[in-house]
Amino acid sequence: MNKRNFIKTTLSGFVAAAALGGAAMAQEVTLRLHQFLPPPAPVPAQILKPWGENVKEASGGRIEIQHFDAMSLGGRPPELMDQARDGVVDLAMTVVGYTPGRFPRTEVFELPFMMTDPVATAKAYWEMVETDWQSNEYADVKVLGAWVHGPGLIHTQDGVTSLDDMKGLTLRGPTRIINDLLSELGAEPVGMPLPAIPEAISKGVVKGTVIPWEVTTAIRLSELVGNHTEFSGDEALYTAAIVLVMNKAKYEALPDDLRAILDAESGAKLSAFATQVMWDMDAPAREIAVNAGNSIATLDEAEVARWKDAAQPVIERWIADMDAKGIDGAALIDQARSLIQKHGG
Numbered sequence: 001m002n003k004r005n006f007i008k009t010t011l012s013g014f015v016a017a018a019a020l021g022g023a024a025m026a027q028e029v030t031l032r033l034h035q036f037l038p039p040p041a042p043v044p045a046q047i048l049k050p051w052g053e054n055v056k057e058a059s060g061g062r063i064e065i066q067h068f069d070a071m072s073l074g075g076r077p078p079e080l081m082d083q084a085r086d087g088v089v090d091l092a093m094t095v096v097g098y099t100p101g102r103f104p105r106t107e108v109f110e111l112p113f114m115m116t117d118p119v120a121t122a123k124a125y126w127e128m129v130e131t132d133w134q135s136n137e138y139a140d141v142k143v144l145g146a147w148v149h150g151p152g153l154i155h156t157q158d159g160v161t162s163l164d165d166m167k168g169l170t171l172r173g174p175t176r177i178i179n180d181l182l183s184e185l186g187a188e189p190v191g192m193p194l195p196a197i198p199e200a201i202s203k204g205v206v207k208g209t210v211i212p213w214e215v216t217t218a219i220r221l222s223e224l225v226g227n228h229t230e231f232s233g234d235e236a237l238y239t240a241a242i243v244l245v246m247n248k249a250k251y252e253a254l255p256d257d258l259r260a261i262l263d264a265e266s267g268a269k270l271s272a273f274a275t276q277v278m279w280d281m282d283a284p285a286r287e288i289a290v291n292a293g294n295s296i297a298t299l300d301e302a303e304v305a306r307w308k309d310a311a312q313p314v315i316e317r318w319i320a321d322m323d324a325k326g327i328d329g330a331a332l333i334d335q336a337r338s339l340i341q342k343h344g345g
Contacts, residue, residue, distance in 0.1 A: 034080060178238050227295045
């Protein structure tokens with residue numbers, strides 16, 4: 001080999017090595033996201049997957065999020081938080097209350113008639129996570145999003161038009177606080193995750209359920225029950241707290257630039273977006289029930305006042321429970337309400 005060819009070959013080797021080094025520096029990351037809803041449901045289809053595409057685009061394709069819907073990686077919905085904590089999956093979306101009593105502070109947003117505006121409530125929830133709860137309530141994971149759904153309603157086979165109709169009614173409830181509320185209102189709550197609702201109603205285990213309009217389409221609820229109960233006024237009967245969490249070690253192992261991109265596409269931005277999508281989807285889901293000929297009762301303000309009075313012991317018990325845990329429950333309620341108002345609720 002002559003001198004010129006030697007130099008050319010050597011330089012080519014340096015260029016190739018530099019290119020490989022650059023590829024190694026531009027690390028690519030694949031994250032597996034596990035959740036319990038079927039693929040067509042609004043949360044995976046219109047929130048999580050668009051969010052994943054935004055993250056991919058913002059990272060120049062270096063972050064790839066793989067979606068595993070309907071518990072396709074195994075386990076049950078209450079196990080999702082631990083799957084993310086333990087690194088079985090990288091990301092998990094779940095209802096916080098599927099693990100009763102484990103995230104007590106978060107329950108403040110599920111208290112009866114606490115929520116006014118869903119987006120304002122989500123912003124308040126995220127602010128609490130960011131400023132406080134990430135270091136205690138959610139210390140075992142990294143929270144990427146914290147939001148709530150639209151107003152929770154009652155959907156039954158026989159109809160609920162007054163508080164008296166709740167007596168002895170078997171209803172599915174999603175969380176500890178909401179089940180306590182149903183019990184205080186006279187019903188017989190049966191706790192279960194959302195995917196179990198159709199079979200429970202079909203087999204007569206329950207006579208109905210509480211969920212927002214938006215998710216009724218995912219389980220074709222309007223075909224299973226013919227009656228729906230709404231509440232007049234600004235305050236919702238209830239809402240449920242939802243989180244998107246990431247394995248903490250996986251998050252901390254990300255290169256600084258990718259972590260910054262993930263943070264920018266998550267947090268307050270994702271939380272407000274997710275709630276708005278869920279809230280927006282209430283109307284078309286309600287229209288399906290209307291077109292099916294189902295009955296929709298709206299309780300007037302005087303009747304709603306009866307429900308508020310009946311629900312007060314739930315709040316008092318929660319405050320006492322928090323106090324026993326060394327948490328100032330009354331102060332937490334005041335803070336949550338103040339933050340909801342601050343964000344426009």
